[in-house]
Amino acid sequence: MERLRQDDPVRIGDFVVLARLDADGSRGVPERRYLARSADGGRTVLVCLPPAGGDPARWATEAQQAVRLVQPGFWPVAQVGGSPAFPWYSSPYRPVLPLPAVLAAYGGPLPEALVRTVGGTLAEALASAHVLGVVHGGVCPAGVLLTACGPLLGCFGATRATAVAGDAPVPATVLETGCLAPELAAGGPADRAGDVYALGAVLAYAATGQTVPERQEIPVGLREIVTACRSRDPEGRPEPARVLAELLPGAAYGALTASVEPVSLPGRVVEALSRQSAEVLAAALPSPER
Incomplete structure (x- = not known):
């Protein structure tokens, strides 16, 4: 898991943001991706936003299309929400x-x-x-x-x-x-x-x-x-x-x-997946004020 920055969102829809999926300086990332949990602690998800500087409307349209792309081999899009200016989608979390x-x-x-x-x-x-x-x-x-x-x-x-x-x-x-x-x-x-x-x-x-x-x-x-x-x-x-x-x-x-x-x-990759899973399980919901 990667630490949040000051400009990262605290909440996305009904979810409280725990950490970023992508490290600082990652290039070519197709969207802003966060590990998040429902406010009641019952669901952990990967929740995604348009890339900084991207077209939210275009991104939202493609997210809606991705909901229908359900065949194996694709990361599932389970829920789409937000507004035209701040669209998002979420998927059930798995170590990734x-x-x-x-x-x-x-x-x-x-x-x-x-x-x-x-x-x-x-x-x-x-x-x-x-x-x-x-x-x-x-x-x-x-x-x-x-x-x-x-x-x-x-x-x-x-x-x-x-x-x-x-x-x-x-x-x-x-x-x-x-x-x-x-x-x-x-x-x-x-x-x-x-x-x-x-x-x-x-x-x-x-x-x-x-x-x-x-x-x-x-x-x-x-x-x-x-x-x-x-x-x-x-x-x-x-x-x-x-x-x-x-x-x-x-x-x-x-x-x-x-x-x-x-x-x-490889063992080092398995270790990284396991470490992420453990950190997500142990993560406490942050305070909404940072």
């Missing part, structure tokens, strides 16, 4: 680390086996969304949330393909993290190929600590699929189902995102 925090806890780039598990699970989630005509539009390292049972894609940025056929803006988070496909940078709409490009950036980040590494910096076993995902030609990028097959040959489609079994995580 954004991908940059995972690398920080581990002490550097992740082992290739874990990168394959994370990438394969995210590819499966995107494949299931794309079948439904849903484009995520905001895949980035900070939007990947790792739990004991594997990664989930944060829903912020999720837009229906039919809604982005025109000139819908690309979420600002991808502009800062090297996840923006060239055609989107040129003004094109968010689409499935753009999601795959961003997935390649997430794989690169997990394996090297950078979203735009040099080709030789990428582990040999991941080099071809990461390079294919990050092709400048959208037509040259693989479909998410192929990314899954390349990363985890023989994996049964649908088994990863639906799994409720713990995945194999």
Whole structure:
């Protein structure tokens, strides 16, 4: 858990803020994310606000769309509230680390086996969304949330393909993290190929600590699929189902995102998840006056 700053909210809707999820100086965070508890102490949640300087109305619209994105592999949005100027959404709390925090806890780039598990699970989630005509539009390292049972894609940025056929803006988070496909940078709409490009950036980040590494910096076993995902030609990028097959040959489609079994995580990452859980359980509700 990260300490609150003076400019952080004390309450969000019915919830009292306990701590921030993201550390100071975290880049590319798609929204302001807080660990919070209901005033009666009965519910602990992850509650999110628009990013500072973002468009609250646009963010609120995407949060409403994310409520309907209920298939496995996505971080669930359970409640949307607030006002047009101060929208928020909440999700039931579970111990979770954004991908940059995972690398920080581990002490550097992740082992290739874990990168394959994370990438394969995210590819499966995107494949299931794309079948439904849903484009995520905001895949980035900070939007990947790792739990004991594997990664989930944060829903912020999720837009229906039919809604982005025109000139819908690309979420600002991808502009800062090297996840923006060239055609989107040129003004094109968010689409499935753009999601795959961003997935390649997430794989690169997990394996090297950078979203735009040099080709030789990428582990040999991941080099071809990461390079294919990050092709400048959208037509040259693989479909998410192929990314899954390349990363985890023989994996049964649908088994990863639906799994409720713990995945194999490095001890330091497990320790960080356990420490967060213990701190949340022990946290007392702060005074409303700070």
